[in-house]
Amino acid sequence: MKINRGKVSTGIAIIFIIFILSFTCLNTQAQTNVSFTSSDKFSIPAYNGIISFAVNGTYSSATLENNSWTFTNLLLNGSQPLENFAISTQNCNVTIFSYQILNNTSFNFSTFNYAVEGKGNQILNLGLGPEEGGSITSVEWIILNNHVFLAEGEGWNISHDGTMIVNGLSGNVSIIHFDSSELLSVSNSNLPFYQQHSVAIAIATAVTITLVIAVVIKVKNREQPSESKVG
Amino acid sequence: MTWELPSNIVLPVFAAIILVGIYLILKLAKNKTSKVTSLRLFIQIDAVIAIFMGLILGPFDTPLFLPLGPSPRSLLVGSNFLGNQFPDGFSFPVLACYYPNGRTVTCPLWQLQAYIFPFWNYPRGYEVFYSTSGLEKIGIVIGLVALASIVLGRFFCGWLCPFGLYMDVLTRIRKATRLRHLHFSEKTNTALAQSRYIIIAIFLILSVIFASYAIFGHQLIPGTTPGGPEGTEAGVVSNLNEPFCLVCPARPLCILIECALGEMHWSYVSKIVYGPLWITGFYVTSINLAVLIAVTLLALAYRRFWCRICPLGGLTALFSAFTPFKQIAMTRLNKNEQKCTKCGVCKRVCPTQATDVYEKKGGDVTESRCILCARCVEACPYEDALELKFAEKTMMKSRNWLEQQ
Numbered sequence: 001m002k003i004n005r006g007k008v009s010t011g012i013a014i015i016f017i018i019f020i021l022s023f024t025c026l027n028t029q030a031q032t033n034v035s036f037t038s039s040d041k042f043s044i045p046a047y048n049g050i051i052s053f054a055v056n057g058t059y060s061s062a063t064l065e066n067n068s069w070t071f072t073n074l075l076l077n078g079s080q081p082l083e084n085f086a087i088s089t090q091n092c093n094v095t096i097f098s099y100q101i102l103n104n105t106s107f108n109f110s111t112f113n114y115a116v117e118g119k120g121n122q123i124l125n126l127g128l129g130p131e132e133g134g135s136i137t138s139v140e141w142i143i144l145n146n147h148v149f150l151a152e153g154e155g156w157n158i159s160h161d162g163t164m165i166v167n168g169l170s171g172n173v174s175i176i177h178f179d180s181s182e183l184l185s186v187s188n189s190n191l192p193f194y195q196q197h198s199v200a201i202a203i204a205t206a207v208t209i210t211l212v213i214a215v216v217i218k219v220k221n222r223e224q225p226s227e228s229k230v231g
Numbered sequence: 232m233t234w235e236l237p238s239n240i241v242l243p244v245f246a247a248i249i250l251v252g253i254y255l256i257l258k259l260a261k262n263k264t265s266k267v268t269s270l271r272l273f274i275q276i277d278a279v280i281a282i283f284m285g286l287i288l289g290p291f292d293t294p295l296f297l298p299l300g301p302s303p304r305s306l307l308v309g310s311n312f313l314g315n316q317f318p319d320g321f322s323f324p325v326l327a328c329y330y331p332n333g334r335t336v337t338c339p340l341w342q343l344q345a346y347i348f349p350f351w352n353y354p355r356g357y358e359v360f361y362s363t364s365g366l367e368k369i370g371i372v373i374g375l376v377a378l379a380s381i382v383l384g385r386f387f388c389g390w391l392c393p394f395g396l397y398m399d400v401l402t403r404i405r406k407a408t409r410l411r412h413l414h415f416s417e418k419t420n421t422a423l424a425q426s427r428y429i430i431i432a433i434f435l436i437l438s439v440i441f442a443s444y445a446i447f448g449h450q451l452i453p454g455t456t457p458g459g460p461e462g463t464e465a466g467v468v469s470n471l472n473e474p475f476c477l478v479c480p481a482r483p484l485c486i487l488i489e490c491a492l493g494e495m496h497w498s499y500v501s502k503i504v505y506g507p508l509w510i511t512g513f514y515v516t517s518i519n520l521a522v523l524i525a526v527t528l529l530a531l532a533y534r535r536f537w538c539r540i541c542p543l544g545g546l547t548a549l550f551s552a553f554t555p556f557k558q559i560a561m562t563r564l565n566k567n568e569q570k571c572t573k574c575g576v577c578k579r580v581c582p583t584q585a586t587d588v589y590e591k592k593g594g595d596v597t598e599s600r601c602i603l604c605a606r607c608v609e610a611c612p613y614e615d616a617l618e619l620k621f622a623e624k625t626m627m628k629s630r631n632w633l634e635q636q
Binding site: 197199200203204207210211213215217218220221 | 371382623
């Protein structure tokens with residue numbers, strides 16, 4: 001049996017190239033997206049805290065700096081991505097469940113859900129930007145602890161750079177971010193006059209028609225008795 | 232703890248109510264006048280359900296925003312129109328609070344205050360096609376109230392208002408205990424009726440004072456810049472943007488219903504959000520509760536006590552019981568002078584102690600205190616002496632029940 005050395009060497013070369021390319025691709029993927037599972041732990045030894053995720057997911061990078069884990073492009077299965085997310089936990093363990101954005105209404109809501117084991121502190125930054133000041137508040141933060149609404153000051157506070165400090169809560173915690181800035185920036189000045197004032201025009205028309213009908217009924221009713229008297 | 236209505240029983244409940252309603256109306260249609268009170272109670276209950284469930288088809292178990300609860304407007308029937316054009320709901324002259332969910336209709340008093348401040352020049356509230364100015368928004372609310380008042384007048388108070396139903400329930404409780412109701416003197420009752428307009432004026436003036444920054448560009452009272460950070464002075468004072476709502480007795484009851492339906496989480500209401508002691512929660516203030524208790528006690532003694540001083544009733548009456556609107560109001564109470572024997576039954580049974588029905592000789596006897604409940608039509612023992620008319624068509628008339636017995 002003759003062996004075609006040329007074909008063999010070509011085949012080996014192709015396999016080698018594919019191997020190298022796939023390795024490179026895998027390597028590239030590993031650099032952009034690191035997978036993790038629900039069994040992975042991200043510990044903060046100095047603070048005696050452990051962070052884990054309830055579901056599998058990916059991130060681009062995860063670094064521990066100043067006793068705080070910073071994740072970039074964190075994506076939990078079944079959730080929306082968090083571009084820049086930082087979390088630190090002290091004397092408690094945190095299990096992160098999900099991050100959901102609900103933007104199908106006039107306002108944008110996003111909810112970040114996690115559970116706390118033990119009574120400690122968490123410092124979180126969801127990377128949603130600083131709290132907006134100015135003449136009207138368009139951003140609100142709310143926390144639910146075991147489905148109970150907690151006002152600011154009742155176990156949590158938020159700083160102006162959007163960092164949330166949660167103290168002493170255990171069980172399920174939901175951070176809700178409520179943003180109406182998009183709605184507030186809506187401008188209809190480019191619309192035609194009748195569209196800008198469509199509701200006012202519709203109501204004015206309805207009031208006018210009602211007035212006319214009411215007056216006609218009134219006049220008609222006044223005429224009827226006088227006609228019958230004449231008759 | 233919150234009780235939530237399971238989504239799978241919402242439609243059957245609606246269907247059952249409609250079927251019972253059709254049956255009752257057919258049954259009572261032959262002699263409506265003798266069953267006015269029962270018919271009215273049925274319509275009042277239906278109205279409460281429609282107002283607070285907001286024509287929502289469900290489901291009730293898809294939370295959008297947990298603190299505010301499920302059932303957003305997108306689940307409303309006709310949400311394209313109601314949701315997009317009227318996100319705050321139609322101005323409907325009944326005491327039914329504006330709340331985040333399930334609102335198809337909204338108390339015009341809330342809207343008037345809210346559109347003065349803080350929604351004066353912001354596209355909050357009515358959206359996109361309705362965001363030009365505070366004055367336009369207020370004009371639309373007034374227009375809708377005028378429209379409703381010309382068509383039905385204070386029929387809203389007598390037949391549709393949830394707080395009116397509460398007043399009637401209190402009357403029934405008093406009757407069950409066999410206690411007699413008390414009467415105000417004519418002078419006091421007239422003064423109470425006049426006080427409605429003073430209440431409206433006070434709260435609208437307060438709204439303008441608190442809204443001075445939004446309207447005039449400078450604060451008449453320091454710290455009234457809208458939307459200051461929560462917990463700060465500005466945040467606290469901005470909570471005063473609806474001053475009447477902070478004392479309205481209907482508010483705690485509205486919240487109770489919303490929580491019972493699962494449309495709002497009780498903890499969101501009960502928690503102290505802002506600092507002052509007189510604010511017990513985000514929506515309910517201790518003043519709300521105190522006024523509700525006072526009104527409840529007074530309503531046990533005096534029939535429809537709140538309706539005598541209700542500023543919303545006064546606003547509705549303004550567009551239906553005073554000239555020039557009185558001339559064209561479509562729902563009215565008519566009296567036939569020749570059939571009336573001045574027996575005084577109408578005056579005695581009137582829950583708001585309206586006197587024109589007795590004292591006026593004949594013709595249109597609707598007055599600003601009359602809530603068009605038709606109790607007088609039901610009780611009048613003389614055939615055709617009293618008629619409840621809509622667009623000059625007789626809807627109900629008194630009958631000779633003395634001879635029928």
